């Protein structure tokens with residue numbers, strides 16, 4: 287049915303299709319909190335280890351109240367995260383969901399992504415006045431779920447790809463790391479990438495830096511736990527001011543676009559890297575044109591861009607606001623402005639692209 291008013295003509299079927307799609311998205315919005323709840327209360331772990339379970343059994347095993355366990359299970363079953371068997375009244379976490387929801391090292395691990403998203407959404411009220419004034423909202427101002435969720439989201443992908451395929455894609459870098467190289471990991475957050483590289487290359491030394499003191503404190507304790515503190519140190523420093531020079535490799539993992547002054551950072555990297563050194567830039571997967579990114583990954587990343595990464599950049603000097611989906615051409619412009627002469631995309635995954643810049 288078509289309805290015409292003074293201003294718009296509406297196709298009734300298309301309207302209802304859109305409304306029902308939006309109902310699914312309201313469920314998905316609430317599901318972000320449900321996934322984080324299932325992760326933090328141990329529901330997924332218990333279902334993976336002991337399932338199929340009734341709601342009473344899940345409540346008992348998790349030490350949580352039955353009404354919460356029951357309603358959570360039903361929401362998860364309606365969303366096809368679980369299956370429900372009416373005959374036994376038991377819920378099952380299928381093996382694929384179990385892998386994605388409980389295996390912290392798997393590149394398919396999802397709770398960190400949800401934790402990052404939910405933390406980001408919790409801070410969204412702060413952005414209304416910022417959007418009106420053009421002010422920023424810094425990484426350091428967010429709730430800790432943003433920082434922890436970020437680590438838990440990216441680390442599995444670094445674990446799967448960094449040593450195995452990303453570093454080997456760079457010209458001559460693995461040979462240097464094996465012999466003994468110096469590496470600066472800039473904007474390192476909780477140091478997941480720094481520690482993975484240190485574990486893989488025992489002859490090399492690493493300096494991780496980040497402007498956020500709490501992240502550096504966490505990175506320092508993570509390195510101690512991993513037993514690599516003898517070759518890894520961390521410092522609080524902005525990307526245009528980290529210490530040291532003559533580095534064989536400078537790395538930036540998912541942080542260049544968060545910076546207010548990426549060109550200033552590029553100039554500092556150019557001054558700090560050895561003449562035959564390498565700047566490895568890992569950025570969110572994106573094409574150069576908006577239309578390249580109008581897909582599910584682009585949707586999530588443009589969401590993070592609006593609520594997290596662009597406000598972070600705007601909170602700093604210059605406030606270039608590259609955006610999470612900057613794409614290789616704009617990153618290339620940044621490296622060129624910083625004094626690098628060679629540039630290329632050397633690897634990619636569904637979530638990340640790996641860019642190599644050389645002096």
Ligand SMILES: C[S@@+](CC[C@H](N)C(=O)[O-])C[C@H]1O[C@@H](n2cnc3c(N)ncnc32)[C@H](O)[C@@H]1O
Pocket residue numbers: 425426436437440441472473474475476477478479495496497498501523524525526538539540541544545546547598602
């Ligand atoms: C999305 S997180 C990525 C953290 C880490 N590299 C990872 O992959 O898990 C972005 C990081 O950039 C850092 N950051 C933002 N602006 C910065 C700047 N100007 N200098 C140094 N670090 C910065 C933030 O503190 C945050 O830790």
